[in-house]
């Protein structure tokens with residue numbers, strides 16, 4: 001695999017900042033130290049937070065940094081997915097951690113959120129440590145009215161590994177074992193999806209989709225339907241017991257986004273982004289010489305697919321140049337990461353698929369980010385690299401500024417720097433191709449980015465509507481009622497309804513034959529209301545990117561401050577310096593138009609020059 005001449009071999013992680021290996025005896029020693037510190041913490045601070053909140057917070061920071069060392073096991077697991085030793089160690093450490101955390105730490109959040117506001121206000125005045133942690137404290141207190149009693153919370157934490165979450169854990173194992181018959185061969189689910197994207201034969205793609213859809217209708221679909229019921233049922237219980245106003249309230253609160261911003265996001269994507277995506281797919285059909293697309297053609301490659309291979313060193317150079325053109329601070333952070341060997345990129349056997357960035361603040365307040373990917377050399381991979389490095393620079397700036405308790409941005413704007421880095425790199429690559437006059441490669445780059453944006457914005461909001469429906473929202477998305485146990489047939493029906501809301505009526509742009517059971521493999525539904533944040537993050541970044549020219553030289557320092565804020569501000573506070581307001585529908589419409597809208601128009605223009613247009 002590494003004979004690909006892309007020069008990826010030497011880019012492997014150096015994880016020695018954590019441990020020397022999975023058998024390093026220090027792992028168990030750290031677990032023991034951690035247990036002892038949690039126990040001591042409980043003994044020292046329980047029922048005493050009103051007097052000792054400052055020192056307690058400093059201790060939580062220390063404990064947190066020690067616990068961060070154990071992230072090592074997760075990183076090792078990504079490099080050796082099937083290694084039984086790593087797997088066993090990971091399960092063992094997870095179990096011990098949730099046990100000791102449930103036993104000793106449950107009181108902390110409960111007691112902190114229950115503190116009298118007058119006492120807290122006094123502490124903000126008199127204790128500089130407490131003042132420093134004000135955003136952290138206030139964020140925890142958002143959930144003040146939603147906690148249950150301590151024994152109940154403690155029992156729930158201890159049982160969390162054996163609750164609804166265990167259904168989705170087994171779901172992944174079940175999916176990994178799926179076999180899909182195709183042309184007399186058995187394919188894994190992953191391989192089947194890959195054929196849907198890679199195959200240049202429409203008949204072959206349609207046949208593959210039929211097989212996939214049938215497998216989804218079998219035992220796996222039944223299991224999936226039951227998993228969804230476990231999730232919607234347990235969420236409904238939480239809503240009732242914890243007194244949330246609706247099933248999405250808890251997620252919106254932890255995302256630090258007001259409900260109305262989430263609503264206008266859904267509205268703008270349905271009304272503005274969905275028609276744009278249909279415009280794109282009509283053009284795609286024209287390029288493929290088809291009148292309408294089958295659902296199996298949705299991700300098919302276009303005829304001008306770009307096969308250029310870019311060496312990894314070249315990719316780094318492109319990304320660094322793009323980053324530097326905008327901020328030397330950000331480029332500097334990337335250079336340091338390369339020096340410290342924090343990138344693992346060759347697609348070798350045993351690694352998990354995909355890409356991610358994992359960041360920690362280690363003892364001594366040392367921040368470290370680790371980028372993981374499978375680099376195959378396409379322009380798409382270069383953008384993935386830019387994306388993950390964006391996460392890394394975000395975490396580095398926030399980690400240094402805010403420390404272990406407040407660096408992590410909520411999911412909904414954790415994507416800011418990554419999408420931004422990707423957009424900067426995209427524009428750099430685009431400019432290069434324009435100068436080279438390579439229109440086909442340019443079309444490939446633009447269409448790839450459009451499809452990416454559609455999949456992040458339109459598709460995720462269609463997922464979100466499916467979720468809202470199965471959690472009890474009515475088809476016009478106005479009121480909530482108790483979720484019910486849906487049969488496979490009922491889930492199919494809801495799935496097709498929401499798909500049509502975004503991709504058009506049957507035969508309009510797409511036909512939906514063999515697409516009705518595809519809800520069954522979307523594992524994101526197992527983290528309720530997780531998906532809308534993808535669209536939120538992407539559009540927010542596009543809106544922000546569009547402010548770059550408007551603000552000129554003033555943009556970089558404002559932007560770096562936004563990144564440094566980490567988890568200390570909510571969406572409204574973060575965007576205020578840029579004059580942006582996410583509760584206003586226009587904010588989202590602008591985000592859609594400056595990204596997706598502009599690209600679709602460019603694609604139409606380039607296609608027309610090639611003699612291809614939609615009548």
Ligand SMILES: [Zn+2]
Nearest residue numbers: 387391415418
């Ligand atoms: Zn990301």
